[in-house]
Amino acid sequence: MSNNMKNIEFEIPAYSDWQDAAIKALKGKPFESLFTKTNEGVTLQPLYTQESLVAKLGEELDLQVATIRSLQNDQVFQVAQQIHADSSEAFFAQLEDSLARGNEVITIDSRVSFAWTEEVLVKLASYFSEYSFKITVENSKDPLLAVFDNIPVDQQEAIKGYIISKDPITLTAFPNVRSVSADTTVYHNEGANAVQELAYALALAAKFAEQEESFEAFSKKFFVSFAIDTQFFTEIAKLRAFKVLWKAFSSAYGVTDHIKIPTVAETSLRSFSKLDVYVNLLRSSNEALSGLIGGADLFTVHPHDVLTKPTDQSIRIARNVSLILREETNVLKVKDPAGGSYFIESLTADFVKEAWALFLDIQAAGGIDEYTASGKLAEEVEASYQKRIKAAQTRKQSLIGTNIYANPADILEQDTNPLFVDIKRIAAPFEDLRADMTAGDVKTGILALGSLKSSKPRADFVAGFLNTVGLVPEKSEPVTTVEEAVAWLKATEAKYVVIAGNDDDTKAFVSAILAEKPANVLVDVAGKFKDEEEAWLANGLNGFIFAGQNIIEKLQSVFASMKEVQR
Template sequence: MAFQMKDIQFPAVSYDEWKEQAVKALKGQPFQTLFTKTMENVILEPLYTKDMLLNKLDGQLDKQIATIRSSKAAEGIKVAQQIYGDTPAQFFTNLQASMDKGNQIITIDSRVPFKWDDENLTILAKYLTAYPFKLFTESSNDPVLKVFDHISDQEITGYIVSKEPIILDAFNHVRTLSANTVPYHYEDADAIQELALSLALASKHAEHEENFETFINKFFVHFAIDTQFFSEIAKLRAFKVLWKAFTSAYGIDAPVAIPVIAETSLRSYSKLDVYVNLLRAGNETFAALIGGADAITVHPHDCLSKPTDQSIRIARNVSLVLKEESFVEKVLDPAGGSYFIETLTAEYVEKAWNLFLLIEEAGGIDAYTASGQLKTALQEVNERRLHDVKTRKQSMIGTNIYANPVDELPLETNDLFSQIKRLAVPFEDLRISYKKANPKVEILTFGTLKDFKARADFVSGFFAVAGIVPSQSGEMHSIEELKEWVTKTDAEYVVIAAKEEDAKSIVPALLEVKPDSLLMDVAGQYKSEQDEWLAKGLNGFIYNGQDIIEKLTSLIESLKGVQQ
């Protein structure tokens, strides 16, 4: 009889049986090391089971899934690429090309390099009449809003993202009230804070409308999607559950879907190794697609400096390729039923709703902001997020780890995004400082290659973040040889890389002959010896988990003193 894989039956394994095997595999490490605490203070478990999910939702799983699946405002996800251009002619040429090549929603930031005069507004009006649109405006007095004076078709559809509500009574299909959480996102709000703030903004807008139905018809939510893939999927799904709870408070029993508009986050974008931004964008876009966003704007990988025709095309194709080749948008709720995602969604719903109630009890979003509570909460998250990046607990490939030391920072800066609080900025500033100083850095290695390679490689990677390629002394096998090298080197800064037991004898000996002008560190922590070595002239230590920005900033200041 031919072998049939489908006929194979695997025995059911309980959580306790799995845990027993996991503990054995850990070889003495605590089982708790498999648990991860997120930025939202949610504990991620190493394994999720059906029983755990059912216990968490206490019989509400079907209701959660049904709410999410009935809350999709549109079929699939629309491509909403931003249009760029330095001149009106270039801008409108790019706009037409974008729509011809797959863009579905015209996306425009009104802060263009040219004026929105009547001629340009007349041309723009023709496009806004023909296609859906998303406009970013500064205020109700933004010049681009005069485009509606040139439009007679009241059935046009679009979204206006503004810092204040825009009144367009004649255009019932243009949504002008948004819970725009993107500014909070760039102040480092976590997913739960973004969700709570979206409801708080909705509450504020609803209070100022004559009735709730009018509010719903004008309202949409706007999220930035970050690189935390599963978290962002859960965030979008959780919003739909929260929205159902929010509308229920106004007497709406049936689910009322509102558009969920998304854009890729620039919080993790870097000017260093910019093609990694393309990977980040792909990750974020796929999360938006799975999470159920109705439209997505993918920022070009070089948008922080100056996007090119190629990068704009690639960004547009990120959405198109995912839509066409993954077939995910053909599924109403791709993540539905996942033990992990459903549990995370429920966690976000619970925590975000509690935070929303706290904001409402404080008097609403405006009072909560004025009291300083919001600023304090966001600052706490910002400090934790920066700490994780600076200590490399959170990896930013090409920026804080696996950096390309010969990568050049672009000279241009895109004013549209220059004020965004990005995690990579301290590392970019570090590159600039080290490029100006251009210190001569060497790694002093002791023993055979296998003895020092791991530490030498770590040090090289450490300095690659600053754009420095240290040279290495090569194998050395005696303290006398090391002493001679130290007294003759023209390096301004040296890091000793050796086995721990070797370093304990090497370092004191080298400190005796080290020139005063030479800064010397050792790779490793050496807690027992550090006070003694520092007292004898050692500059410091380089080790895993260190605040890389603090260390390299302190070092460059010391090196500047040596160079002077």
């Protein structure tokens, strides 16, 4: 018997076989319902095969993989722990601690609450002589840049690091300091998608390359900076796509050599929330793994409470995320670990194609400055942001602890880290409305119709819906008569009540309840009732709550109506 088992071969199903099985399982839904369109406008297939990838890319597949691997730096995913401190004494204490515990790149945002005095800069310069760095400055007049005046002449050539600034910084005496950056985090924080970030990186590179005496001189100073969001495969493909795009970009300048451009990356803060902040730790871990697999050269993991004020513990946890991923996943034992994945290779190619087309449009418009001045850049980034914000507010995109599985007992921190106050976070509308609801001491309730079994699904949905803005509704015991329902409405302190029951009970009860409900209580119904909607609204119903509804728009409307009723 064992010999027969060894000889058994399993037939490899064709794509059409899988498609037929999927169609049967869909029970009447079209096969296209399994397709997903990303924020970048790329359509994701339900299955990717070697045959489909080869058919899509042909000989370009080998070229894409070879390009990515040839442009990967040998030293990948260096730990760049950002220093957060209120005083210069605390700054250097934290710097020493981070370097002793695994930090490799001194990472500083110049916007600190203490002054960059001569004494502080002299001391910092001694660290720059020993360690590489990543500093973010406002412009060429930023006081932090004076640190370079305190580095001895005989050490200047050995200094290595990166300066992130809107405009290039000139440091002639420091050949190994990269001071020309395409910082796409600015656009990312406004809502840009992966394709837009890639195109803007190339457009900035084109602008800065024209300002240098040669492309070779430019390429020695240039690097790109990305923020990595929670869309795991998208972000891996984004980092890989940049290398392919860079090869095409440099080829346009007549460069045939493989010029490696460093990729500096950090966890995205637009997906962070002040609610259930420990979920930010999970988000940043997911994002950091994307950066590791995608081939980021430097990586900064922001602490999970960075939107308010990081603690020593949260800073240590953030640093250890990078260290654990780098040391324990074994990802770095493989060059380009995502290479060969049918899905990621296909997505990488899509991003290359779309980003290059957008880059050419920007250049045709006169370059990044002209494109920005025309308003087109802001318009397309805003459109991308609106898609993202709508997806979160309708729960097409989950933000755990904020728009789903929210804990209404969470205390919303009012303090905001000034470094990140302007980021267009998708959680912000939920936080703002929660603050308003809490300040207004809004009382809500759920009136359960019928049996516990029949009312519970919709009652639980409504409770979760209200929890997203910190509301804890008072729940009635299941009622089976109109008299019980009206008595509960008259007794409750809730000024906004949602009726929750199955379709039959809701249709049987609502009209009679509306006729006798207290005038100062707003009443909604859970579910969609198209046939009854017009009559119920005419008889005093406020509206409906249902899946797929925009949570923020709905509850803002409820809040406004409650204030009107209270007047």
